[in-house]
Amino acid sequence: MGNLRRIVLDVLKPLEPNIVDLVRKISTLNGVDGVNITIYEIDHHVENAKITVEGEQLSFQSITAVIEENGGAVHSIDEVAAGQRTVEEVETHQD
């Protein structure tokens, strides 16, 4: 099976643990080169986050386990990339 290089997740998470802690925890996982968490909506108890993880050999299970362990729920997988190199989304005429 091809190696995952990028995963973009839409996550609903509690305000605590905050994204500083969460990003550090994900970044220590094996195969992870870098992580970005961006908050795009904040509610009373929770916030919606876009979590982008990049690396040579990502483990989807490990990443979602850390998110769930910290109270987050993965709503959707918004983008993935796998293979020998990361392929960016291509704009087409329909876009």
Add this chain to the structure above:
Amino acid sequence: MKNNRRRWSSLSEFLEEIQNYNQIAGIAEIARRYFAMNAFDGVLTTIGVLAGNYLAGVRDLSIPIRIGIATSIAMGISGLWGAYLTETAERQRELTALEKISLIDQSETSIGRASRFAVIVVSIVDGLAPALAAIIVLIPLFLDNIIQNPILSYGLAGITALLSLFGLGLFLGKVSEKNLIGYGIKTMMAGLLAIAINFLIGAE
């Protein structure tokens, strides 16, 4: 996501986990509040025990010591039970609200564990604070063999109580980062008021 394995293999990892729980559940803040509130209760209740015994003419100090210890045990159990039940109910409510929003079972996440840990810590603090405060006030009575004057022991216990209240006020002042002495005087005034009312009512 049930996972009951031990989550730390060294003391530093354990401390990191505790710090994490503290951040999630705000344990230090609420424990501090419970400590101040219940230590205050413990000192004032013991002032009542001492004033009552003194005014009733009890000079055999083993009596106020026994009453004091019995009261401190009762206060400790009351604090432990009360805090355990109220904190469990409150935190369960918060967890349930979060579960409704996130649509996942939070009981085995770090949030659920932090919540349970908070209940234990807060209950212990709530139980120990009044009991320890009461025992501290009783110290001069324990030293009766050295002091050998029951009235002086009562007096010293009263002074210990007022100093404990003052110390508690300083602690609150430090928490608020405001006037330390002012807080100390305010808490000590409560002790003085309790003593004064007891003497006014109890004086023959």
